[in-house]
Amino acid sequence: MARVFYPLERFAPATPTFHLLPFRFTRLNGKELLVNEAGEFLFVPRGTVQRLTDESLDTDSALYQDLKAKQFLYDNSSSPLLDILATKIRTKFDHMCGGTKLHIFVVTLRCEHSCEYCQVSRQTATRGEFDMSPETADRAIAMMMDSPAPAVTLEFQGGEPLLAFDVIQYIIPRAKKLARERKKDLDIVVCTNLACVTDDILLYFRDEGVKVSTSLDGPAFLHNKNRPRPGHNSYEKAIEGIERSRAILGMESVAALMTTTAASLDHAAAIVDEYVRREFHSIFLRPISPYGFAVKTRHRTGYEMDRFLDFYKQGLAHILKVNRDGYRIAEVYTQILLTKILTPHSTRYVDMQSPAGEAWSVLVYNYDGDVYASDESRMLAEMRDWTFRLGNVHKDTRRSLFTGDPALQLFQASCNQALAGCSDCAFQAYCAADPVYHYATQGDMYGHRPTSGFCARNMEVIKHLFSFIEENDRDTMRILWSWITGKPLTEEVVECA
């Protein structure tokens, strides 16, 4: 048989019949932005969506090829490859697999700080009824290990959990034993202000492989203003604790989180610089949560979302500058959102998932055995609202928790695919549902998008990040990608391969 070559038209007809695949769109920076179900996006000229719907699009154009390759449409010249699209969508929901991974143990409500924005009730730091009992701990450990997740994280919170160090010491060996029996990987984290940390405690953490997460709100004047304690030395205590923890646990085992108060808003650069000075390689520009005492003290600590967004943008600009100057530090929220936008993968960050991470991805076991859908849910309970109390470790099983009325009500409002204002939003694939936030701020789990602080924040942050993507500055994108991949910024290459 003679071999002959055929022309292009035989393989790619000039005028195919095409059909649309699901996508959402918006106008952005004078263009149209199209996003498909798998989060793949394309900037196209204005009017493209119109031409797609009235079928007047030039099928012989590069634009048509782009739209087809990214599965915004398919045509009669080849397979729509729906199985590939399904795989990509499935990958984006990877975090749904395996059951609840993060298990927060509130081992005590006692704390020696009296922070204005504190999200939970503070109690005088004397031993008492606000510690988790061994019986409750045993039941909570068992419930945690009933999660089908092959790897679980045990996170100690309070109050100040180090004030109940004996409870921590009770829980860790028992959790480890059960994890071994159930063949689960177990990570352990303690969220502490480090004010009462001792070398003995740190040596115990080192031997048990426990990581430390602490609070650092910025430079001394800001940190001490936000976090009052007797002696007015919260900052000094935190820094001392961070250094001692690093010396004993290693640099990688100590992380810090900041909370943005009204007092923080004018100091974005100073806060970033404090993190750089303390040799941290990530910083999370986090708005204050509308829960706990933050609601009562709103006139002093709270602010409008617009002001936070200005703070975020200033902070991010400064962080990028620090990176350009050679110090690698990532902004965590940016890293999370860019992973959603630019990669085929999902993220484990529980506050930014749809279906919402509450209960699915995180459970909170309060000192008294009550189980909540999230840390924010239990903060509401401290304000005497038990809407998101799923049950109690002494009365419930994992099954009854997830099929009780509180959980079912929560789940109904937990998919942004089915929320008014989200269902047709171009950014839906990158965003989330947060029924607890909307209940707390708007009195309704479903929420009202035009007046939602959650929506305002995420819409603006996502648009801001898309402006970087569209601008596609080589240095900026290399920095942002280094945050996503965790790789160093550049490597000096001396020798060729």
Add this chain to the structure above:
Amino acid sequence: MRLTTTGVARNIEQGIVGIITTEHLSREKRADRILFLEADEAVCTEDLSGYRALLSRDELQNSPSIPYVHSLRESDYLRDGDIVALEGSPGTVRSLYRPYEQHHHLFVTERCNSNCLMCSQPPKDRDDAEALTKRNLELIRLISAPPPYLTITGGEPTLLGDNLFTLIKQLKASMPNTELHMLTNGRTFAWPDYSRRFAALEHPNISLGIPLYSDFAGDHDFVVQAKGAFDQTIAGFHQASRNGVRVEVRVVLHKLTIPRLTKLVEYIYRNLTFTEHIALMGLEYTGYTPRNIDALWIDPYDYQDELERAVEYLAVRNMNVSIYNHQLCVLRHSLWNYARKSISDWKMLYLPECERCAALSACGGLFQWAIKKHSDHIHTILSLPKTSQGYSKGDRNGRLLGVLATPTR
């Protein structure tokens, strides 16, 4: 270096595979051996029993009774230990395996269900499955020291049907630690059952090298001259990976693939995230390429922008990318870290310009057929750059859910 030579054959009725010996061996060591007489050696033709065959540069005065090829046109390259195949008409000596080389191939069929415009090994429509499989099984048996790497190539290997499974099983049994790389168009792997059966061979060290030429189906199908090939190849990548078979994407760079190269690597990242490696390869001026050269040729120097964008795109995403078949003198320094010495020893050469080149030892050279056509920008590099900015090689691969992560080695 040469792969074949011809001579005058005697007593050869069917193909013979054997190991060359240049020294006369005692009778008990002659099994599997082909005696090669380089010069006018005096040899007693009565004393040749036990050898599989005899090769000689010149014709012997007394013709032996065993299979025999004489008057070889070229023979200087034949060495002790080479495994060769002899064919009767005409008298061909084909080198199948040379232990001292870096790259080793198992050529399994000349048939193919694609007909790529730039195929370096144009397919032939004849059924060679049984004959070549028999030859290859014997070759595998004769390799005494397994090589670290072996490439299974064709043609399209999957067209061998069950014979391919037989070969891979044999390789698994006789050289389990040899890393096998099979060059395939991947279309057959679109059948879920085929991918499952392939995976069920459970070869511990096998991966597929599958070409992809565009993110746009019509363009890919045109390059490979097969309608529906894109759909099958993409499905083949997924089915193979879903069954735990490791895959590599190969892109040949030419005038038809360069325009959408940035979009192609974007497609690879989003759709074939699980690929272990992406090879961006220079065009070979052999096979079909000379016939289609007007449609294909672009000087590599002229696609540096596109190549750099594609490499950087993949590298910042932690994808493992390499450049094959390119000379360092036509690559920007930013790309040197990705250039590999990819051309097999037997088909590689350097040009006169290369002799004094400071980058010679790091450069993979040219295909020998590039002597007829190569970049206009080949030149002598007088001194090496001190450092070059690059990106570290990706060391972990993404996974798509439902498609198993490729095991890390």
